[in-house]
Amino acid sequence: MMSAAPFTVLIPARMASSRLPGKPLADIAGLPMVVRVAQRAAQSGALRTVVATDDARIEQACAAHGIESILTRPDHANGSDRLAEACALLDLSGNDVVVNVQGDEPLIDPLLIAAVAALLHQHPDASMGTAAHAINSQADYTNPNIVKVVLDARGMAQYFSRAPIPHARDLADSPWWDGRALPAYPQVAALAGFAPLRHIGLYSYRAGFLRDFPQLAPAPTEALEALEQLRALWHGHRIAVHVAATAPGLGVDTPEDLDRVRALLASG
Numbered sequence: 409m410m411s412a413a414p415f416t417v418l419i420p421a422r423m424a425s426s427r428l429p430g431k432p433l434a435d436i437a438g439l440p441m442v443v444r445v446a447q448r449a450a451q452s453g454a455l456r457t458v459v460a461t462d463d464a465r466i467e468q469a470c471a472a473h474g475i476e477s478i479l480t481r482p483d484h485a486n487g488s489d490r491l492a493e494a495c496a497l498l499d500l501s502g503n504d505v506v507v508n509v510q511g512d513e514p515l516i517d518p519l520l521i522a523a524v525a526a527l528l529h530q531h532p533d534a535s536m537g538t539a540a541h542a543i544n545s546q547a548d549y550t551n552p553n554i555v556k557v558v559l560d561a562r563g564m565a566q567y568f569s570r571a572p573i574p575h576a577r578d579l580a581d582s583p584w585w586d587g588r589a590l591p592a593y594p595q596v597a598a599l600a601g602f603a604p605l606r607h608i609g610l611y612s613y614r615a616g617f618l619r620d621f622p623q624l625a626p627a628p629t630e631a632l633e634a635l636e637q638l639r640a641l642w643h644g645h646r647i648a649v650h651v652a653a654t655a656p657g658l659g660v661d662t663p664e665d666l667d668r669v670r671a672l673l674a675s676g
Contacts, residue, residue, distance in 0.1 A: 415525035415612065416504065417454040418494050419446055420487045421461045421511035427662050432466050432511050434666055437673040439473065441660065442466060444514040446475045452521035454507070460494040488636065489622045495615045502616025505529065509610065514669055515657025516610075520650075524612045527648040534564065535645040537612035538637070541652045542603035555607040555635060557649060565647040568607055568635050605649075608656050611637075617645065 527537030
């Protein structure tokens with residue numbers, strides 16, 4: 409796949425995981441998970457796909473499979489700090505586009521990565537890009553573990569929340585959509601057929617913004633919702649959103665998730 413505009417994929421990977429120790433090196437169909445993620449990401453058309461890690465074992469596994477990696481400091485408080493260091497180590501310039509692909513997404517769609525990267529070329533005023541897809545069940549809409557996003561007329565994020573948003577005041581006690589998003593979303597003329605959106609945790613950034621982000625003061629909304637992207641909105645940065653037609657592939661957070669992904673890949 410050829411990219412219409414250049415971007416770099418960064419994959420942060422740490423060995424520490426409370427629910428699945430050693431997760432980046434977990435074997436999935438004969439390959440360490442982080443290697444499988446990097447191979448999928450490389451199909452997006454990225455100029456470079458680089459694993460940013462704090463552990464020499466991950467660095468060695470990447471080298472054994474021809475995956476580029478860099479060793480970052482072990483004391484970063486969060487993934488954004490690790491990505492900011494990676495941008496500096498790779499000498500990326502301020503307007504270079506970086507896509508952050510999590511190291512536990514072995515089924516990530518390369519086309520989705522490319523679409524999220526393209527957002528920053530399509531929207532010069534945006535500092536970040538991300539993705540979402542239509543929610544098709546009331547259970548997902550009300551689940552606080554599923555983050556929702558509301559967009560403006562240009563496809564920019566207005567707000568992210570764990571609460572059910574947007575809230576239909578006069579239809580609060582019943583489902584108020586039929587599971588289908590309007591083709592022209594977010595230019596919605598009526599409620600009929602409109603669906604709320606589930607946020608997909610895939611981000612693109614301008615490298616300069618990514619280096620500056622850790623220095624921005626945390627937002628009150630960020631603390632309340634436990635959603636780091638709200639810091640960008642609080643400080644006036646724009647986040648462009650790609651609305652995907654389907655949900656992303658299964659990520660790996662638990663041993664049960666790992667078993668499901670292994671089974672899916674084994675079945676072909």
